[in-house]
Amino acid sequence: MAMKRKHKRLTFVLIAMALVGVATGLVLYALSDGISLFHSPTDIVEKQPKETQRLRLGGLVVEDSVRREDGSPVVMFGVTDMENTVQVSYNGLLPDLFREGQGIVAEGRYVNGVFVASEVLAKHDENYMAPEVAESLKKSGNWKPEDAGAPAGTKVPAQ
Numbered sequence: 001m002a003m004k005r006k007h008k009r010l011t012f013v014l015i016a017m018a019l020v021g022v023a024t025g026l027v028l029y030a031l032s033d034g035i036s037l038f039h040s041p042t043d044i045v046e047k048q049p050k051e052t053q054r055l056r057l058g059g060l061v062v063e064d065s066v067r068r069e070d071g072s073p074v075v076m077f078g079v080t081d082m083e084n085t086v087q088v089s090y091n092g093l094l095p096d097l098f099r100e101g102q103g104i105v106a107e108g109r110y111v112n113g114v115f116v117a118s119e120v121l122a123k124h125d126e127n128y129m130a131p132e133v134a135e136s137l138k139k140s141g142n143w144k145p146e147d148a149g150a151p152a153g154t155k156v157p158a159q
Helices: 005-031 041-047 131-139
Strands: 037-039 055-061 074-080 085-091 103-111 114-122
Touching (some): 041 085, 055 085, 055 114
Antiparallel strands (some): 055 103
16 A cells, blocks of 8 residues: 555654754764863862763862972862862963962863863953852852952952
């Protein structure tokens, strides 16, 4: 028995939709490694992300936490949202505007309790903080708009 024209069209449309769905799924799967979601130190401490997951960590550099081994390019420092602190390890040159007490965003992976950063971005002037960092500080109750980028009790050095 031959298929009617209407049935052939319906079959074609269903197959096309299935192929588009499979293609979309494959594209999203391929891009998932390149996606890095923003997290505050509290998010990272509470959720303990997988070591393979790329993340963006945002917060303030903890005062007196920056240390470097003699002759080593690796820098260790703490990042806080005033609720929790995450230790960050970065192998490379820090941005010129990197300072203790200022907002940063670091991109990398959380491995064995240390955030291993592949990139560190510092805020570009004393009145700016990355929107994700500011939002995280607002959620934790440590944000004051009059501080123009620095939560209460944070010493922000003059630029």
